[in-house]
Amino acid sequence: MRVFEIQENFGLENLKMSDRGKPKPGPGQAVVAVRAVSLNYRDLMMIRGHYNPRQPLPLIPCSDGVGEVVALGEGVTRLEVGQRVAGAFSQSWIGGPPDAGKLKMTLGGPIDGMLAEEICLDAEGLVPVPEYLSDTEASCLPCAALTAWSALVEQGNVGPGDRVLVLGSGGVSVFALQIARMLGAEVIATSSSEEKRSRLEELGAAATINYAQTPKWSKEVRRLTGGRGVDHVVEVGGSGTLEESLRSVRTGGAVSVIGVLSGISSPLNIIPILMQHLRLQGILVGSREGFEHMNRAFEMHRIRPVIDRVFGFEESVEAFRYFERGSHLGKVCISLVD
Amino acid sequence: MRVFEIQENFGLENLKMSDRGKPKPGPGQAVVAVRAVSLNYRDLMMIRGHYNPRQPLPLIPCSDGVGEVVALGEGVTRLEVGQRVAGAFSQSWIGGPPDAGKLKMTLGGPIDGMLAEEICLDAEGLVPVPEYLSDTEASCLPCAALTAWSALVEQGNVGPGDRVLVLGSGGVSVFALQIARMLGAEVIATSSSEEKRSRLEELGAAATINYAQTPKWSKEVRRLTGGRGVDHVVEVGGSGTLEESLRSVRTGGAVSVIGVLSGISSPLNIIPILMQHLRLQGILVGSREGFEHMNRAFEMHRIRPVIDRVFGFEESVEAFRYFERGSHLGKVCISLVD
Amino acid sequence: MRVFEIQENFGLENLKMSDRGKPKPGPGQAVVAVRAVSLNYRDLMMIRGHYNPRQPLPLIPCSDGVGEVVALGEGVTRLEVGQRVAGAFSQSWIGGPPDAGKLKMTLGGPIDGMLAEEICLDAEGLVPVPEYLSDTEASCLPCAALTAWSALVEQGNVGPGDRVLVLGSGGVSVFALQIARMLGAEVIATSSSEEKRSRLEELGAAATINYAQTPKWSKEVRRLTGGRGVDHVVEVGGSGTLEESLRSVRTGGAVSVIGVLSGISSPLNIIPILMQHLRLQGILVGSREGFEHMNRAFEMHRIRPVIDRVFGFEESVEAFRYFERGSHLGKVCISLVD
């Protein structure tokens, strides 16, 4: 079967198609014929060697994908052949609060990911996905949607009357917008493009801010909230945006740290955290039970993941080239079946 | 009646004794004859003008004190003359989660504090203190003890089986040690002095680390916890210690940010927050209901605040001079009655 | 000013119009000119002497009403003359978890309620209501809406993907339906009337059950939820419906006990509570902060209370006669201004 793997050295130029033997399921395992994959910024960092420079190669990248169960190992009762499933990002985080053991075995590094025609995983690490979704739509759930869900629901306790700030229009941010709306909250979104601002408003944002034109966007957030600030920020930018995020949140509010798009280290003034009783919560995706809970919610609300563009399997490198340009809104996907 | 006030300009040299008229209680208010005051680092920052450079002067400093109710305004049913009470740090934070309004009116700046023979406050902002405590002991509760309580109990949910790291031997840290023990947790404490290390161990610390000899103390914390890290850090140091604190805490653990002794801004690598699913929680003291809850716990366990030294009222400036040297373990107090 | 009061003896026949002197606000108090009142089953029980047979008379009944601030006592900064406010059911439950003191002073018994042209209350016990609501609509919030809110939000943590069962079409149940929808949950409602079933479906119920035709309605609830049961029941019926409610809820789910319409004591089999890890939570309305939080949510979602019928002030006894027949859907109100 064909896979894409990072060979010998990091870098997108080393992401190459290759052949591996068909996997056979051991006891407790299942083989999934992958139908669609979606890209996350983490996958790109992994390919570039920025996520974990000590990651052994070759590695099949991509944590997020969906496929059909085609073979089951001995003793598996949880799944059936023919079921459509996604891989859980943290293969051994079933439920409960996270710990080091639960966050260790994650798809797309350190263990091989979904950018392959077939993948063999523990049955416990696979999650049936809602039927109303297309394959590409379902492929967006494991990381991007679940991260937004964990931030707003599991950690954030966001609900009606709350205001949520989402940064930009990447995968997690668009899911955060959709999930916050489903929770009954109001959303303010930032974007550098007027076209994307319109799209975000169509998707339900109550207000949008052009952060290119308004680099001190926290002032605009304060203005839009009558000086109060938002209740929750889904912070994807990292050190480059954190100070503005901390200025945007109300006293007693929370910032979910879910990404580092704009940097990993910069001087941080911690006074607002203390003086405004703020909470910063790092979010590393979420548990399988969180995934299942989210699926029930998505099914009830028929939430449709926003897909920017779909590439073919052979075009996987182009898909990443397109993704790294950062002009997309929502998810960039790869289809293995169309 | 005599007060100490910061006159004309900030700076300890401008903290001077002065006379003010005896306060009369308005409707809903109570006058308290102050019996003891305890010092917090915040008071020193306030005097120096570092806490809020726009604070109008003169200001009577000190948030923490205890005294006897000597007069009640119309309509007060909550208190009786003769009762011994402390002032609540946030005068209008009765209970529930914090918001901007609740954190606004705090004792010792922006509103006048306790370093006075008498103080007039809303009856709602006063809290009866446990009888088993001496006046100086009781004067330590409002800020230092409640901050530690809020961090470990209200926000931290610390309990048996948990390990807590406290930094240094200042007022909050010693209370955090005592409270963590009462909660059934194990404590690791840091100090730069061998003498203080012994004292912290006497007070119940399971292990101590000399941070002067071991500047990368997070490694020692990891070693002491079998590589796992502690469940909770009570972080008083601010930007100067935050990175080591983040390295000391286990995956999924929490850091309570309660002080900025060593700095307010420095480069912070946010990757551990994200990758280890950490929580940073700013703690601005706590609510009156939290104070009352803590008092019930202290009473049940007969917790005795650790007092380093007691000065007379006339020696208030010397008390602050001693305090700013930083050699104390536990609280520095001022007695108005001995 | 005119009031209705229960005179000499309990019973609706003793609810009579009377004259009392105009109230003057003491320190910290406010006088409110009442504009609308809404009826709750508790008010009827109070009038009949079933709620508290030892309640001293005369008593002005009715906990729920809205009016305009017309006079302020000394020291009130929280309100302004001209503001439209509702009374908080528990006058001294500001926020945080309940305790005996907070639940003691409730409107409409033991202290005089809102069925009067004017009422004088502590300013702390009054809550500004959203502008988009009419007076009668706003009069429905204090008890009925807040009870549903406390059950589903504060205690229930209900959200998208959850299923909620509401019993009947009284005030609390209709609010519970509306709030559950705002939270992203799906609702099953019961009713004995086909007409009401239609109306409940118009209001957003995903399914309804005629409990007169289906006395063992828990079976139908199980069927509608694929055997799983609902996540949460808002139980208004008391002992007459509790067993069916316990059979309707999923393993690990919750039943909010908010009323006793059908009885206060009957044999209860406690095995399901134990074997299915269920939670029964008594809900006695809620706190002022809960009320304020709910108002922000209602304002964001423009929730409109469902009003069955509005009577004039002179028709107050007829209003209660109509109310006790139990044929209403939503709230029965009394207007003092139309």
Added chain:
Amino acid sequence: MRVFEIQENFGLENLKMSDRGKPKPGPGQAVVAVRAVSLNYRDLMMIRGHYNPRQPLPLIPCSDGVGEVVALGEGVTRLEVGQRVAGAFSQSWIGGPPDAGKLKMTLGGPIDGMLAEEICLDAEGLVPVPEYLSDTEASCLPCAALTAWSALVEQGNVGPGDRVLVLGSGGVSVFALQIARMLGAEVIATSSSEEKRSRLEELGAAATINYAQTPKWSKEVRRLTGGRGVDHVVEVGGSGTLEESLRSVRTGGAVSVIGVLSGISSPLNIIPILMQHLRLQGILVGSREGFEHMNRAFEMHRIRPVIDRVFGFEESVEAFRYFERGSHLGKVCISLVD
């Protein structure tokens, strides 16, 4: 290998020793050589056919036991041969909140339990136990200790300043006493024997009540708590004691329903639940992660289970005869190694 099984019909007279073939571990499984078993009231109900009359026979009873791993199936990395482990009561409840699936497969019915020389279980359903405990002590943890832990810690959030009421001196109640003390709470215990009262006080109860002499013991609980009531009741009695328990708890407090020793159905007045905002929480033991968390706490505090008497394996029926007399304090155990 030898087992005890309920043969053909329910009843202690049908609990008989029998021979079964040595188990072999399938993929993901482990075989444990049982070293000690402890008895729970549930086991007795199971044997009598009162727990689940439709339970297929033969059945090996007893959920609680500890032993040594003697063989591992393919793919097990979680355990090692030679490790001392206990079985988790709910074999598939790893962590997170309970659901029907997680509570289905429980030891000692419906699936075979520990009263056997060997048992073969999924490796995921086994938990290493603290080394400081003897085999019989460790055999007490899975049901009795974990139920008390779940009630007080996971559901109860009990801590310093709280008062806890435990009923009687059975296994769960004595663990509840010990755990409440470890959490910093004060304990009131009931017993019908003066001798047991002394023993409960030695174990740390602040006060005890003879419920035989004081059948309305809630009054005594109120008196002992200054009229306030306790914060939490660990209710093992079921319908026979629930009303007194509800009268013993403070407004806003909680009752953990963990057993039905004195009956399963009796008239219950639900008014206190409503009027005092009480919470009733059914507790069906707990999760494997809860077990592991408890083990860390026990290890830190060197909690020693209280053992009443130890029988030999051949004396298993006598052990149950002794147990059903109800005169024990703490746990009745069976040792397979002494």
